Amino acid sequence: MKIKKVDYDQILKILEEKGIPPSFQRIKILEYLILNRTHPSVDEIFRDLAPEILTLSKTTVYNTLKLFAEKGIVKVLGIEKDFARYDIDISPHSHFKCIKCERIFDLKISDDKDLKIEDGFEKIYSENYIYGICKNCK
Amino acid sequence: MKIKKVDYDQILKILEEKGIPPSFQRIKILEYLILNRTHPSVDEIFRDLAPEILTLSKTTVYNTLKLFAEKGIVKVLGIEKDFARYDIDISPHSHFKCIKCERIFDLKISDDKDLKIEDGFEKIYSENYIYGICKNCK
DNA sequence: TTCCGGTATTGAAATAATTACAAAGTTGTA
DNA sequence: TACAACTTTGTAATTATTTCAATACCGGAA
Numbered sequence: 001m002k003i004k005k006v007d008y009d010q011i012l013k014i015l016e017e018k019g020i021p022p023s024f025q026r027i028k029i030l031e032y033l034i035l036n037r038t039h040p041s042v043d044e045i046f047r048d049l050a051p052e053i054l055t056l057s058k059t060t061v062y063n064t065l066k067l068f069a070e071k072g073i074v075k076v077l078g079i080e081k082d083f084a085r086y087d088i089d090i091s092p093h094s095h096f097k098c099i100k101c102e103r104i105f106d107l108k109i110s111d112d113k114d115l116k117i118e119d120g121f122e123k124i125y126s127e128n129y130i131y132g133i134c135k136n137c138k
Numbered sequence: 139m140k141i142k143k144v145d146y147d148q149i150l151k152i153l154e155e156k157g158i159p160p161s162f163q164r165i166k167i168l169e170y171l172i173l174n175r176t177h178p179s180v181d182e183i184f185r186d187l188a189p190e191i192l193t194l195s196k197t198t199v200y201n202t203l204k205l206f207a208e209k210g211i212v213k214v215l216g217i218e219k220d221f222a223r224y225d226i227d228i229s230p231h232s233h234f235k236c237i238k239c240e241r242i243f244d245l246k247i248s249d250d251k252d253l254k255i256e257d258g259f260e261k262i263y264s265e266n267y268i269y270g271i272c273k274n275c276k
Numbered sequence: 277t278t279c280c281g282g283t284a285t286t287g288a289a290a291t292a293a294t295t296a297c298a299a300a301g302t303t304g305t306a
Numbered sequence: 307t308a309c310a311a312c313t314t315t316g317t318a319a320t321t322a323t324t325t326c327a328a329t330a331c332c333g334g335a336a
Contacts, residue, residue: 057286120273137257195315
């Protein structure tokens with residue numbers, strides 16, 4: 001069985017490219033996002049990292065994710081009504097939430113560009129959320 | 139100058155069709171939604187109706203909109219990060235938020251059906267939000 | 277190494293939207 | 307008029323997120 005490992009050089013490179021000074025917490029949170037592609041929430045990230053980083057504060061998780069979002073490392077998902085989820089995959093794609101198991105799935109978007117917008121409106125970014133039942137829950 | 143008026147029979151009919159017993163507050167809130175197609179928030183509805191309905195409680199606005207949403211009279215929009223907006227137009231369409239003037243515009247969706255979903259996922263409903271600059275703000 | 281200034285982290289308190297809940301008001305009916 | 311069911315109301319609770327000030331950390335200059 002293979003233990004997933006993350007190349008720290010890769011993480012440091014991502015941070016450096018975006019002009020973010022690395023810190024232990026930032027590296028760990030970024031590593032978590034790369035390893036856990038489940039669109040985790042602040043609570044989930046905090047819950048999973050806290051045992052490993054005993055002094056970790058939830059504020060740090062908030063601060064770090066806000067910084068990552070500003071620098072374009074993560075995308076904030078508004079797919080939940082009450083809280084934010086974060087996606088390390090910033091390539092254009094849609095999200096599917098199963099209303100039974102509550103999991104979030106990535107969907108290849110058929111073609112983002114062919115969604116025409118009326119003239120005069122200038123699109124900067126968009127979000128597309130689909131809700132339903134996933135394969136496993138049917 | 140023409141004063142917009144709402145046909146109360148129409149409002150009563152909508153409520154009756156959905157099995158919602160009419161009340162003064164429900165009628166007024168539904169009238170507000172029909173007259174103000176700006177995708178208002180709870181706060182906006184409360185602020186505008188409170189002078190007219192002196193005893194109105196914000197809880198009533200919440201209760202009523204939740205009831206309307208459950209019965210399919212309104213759609214809840216997750217286009218804002220912090221609060222819900224409500225749309226009396228339940229026909230399939232997208233929404234555009236101008237990041238300058240903050241207004242929400244309705245967009246005709248090019249074709250909802252041609253957004254193909256991977257096999258095995260059963261779509262129940264979806265939401266599509268587009269953010270950018272509107273005609274007036276350019 | 278030691279000091280210093282800037283930055284990062286932390287935890288507590290503040291904020292704000294929404295919900296829970298119980299009391300009071302309203303309505304229709306017998 | 308009396309009653310039961312439902313609606314409205316206001317307050318308190320809940321919860322995600324932000325603010326903020328104190329502390330901790332880190333890298334460079336002396």
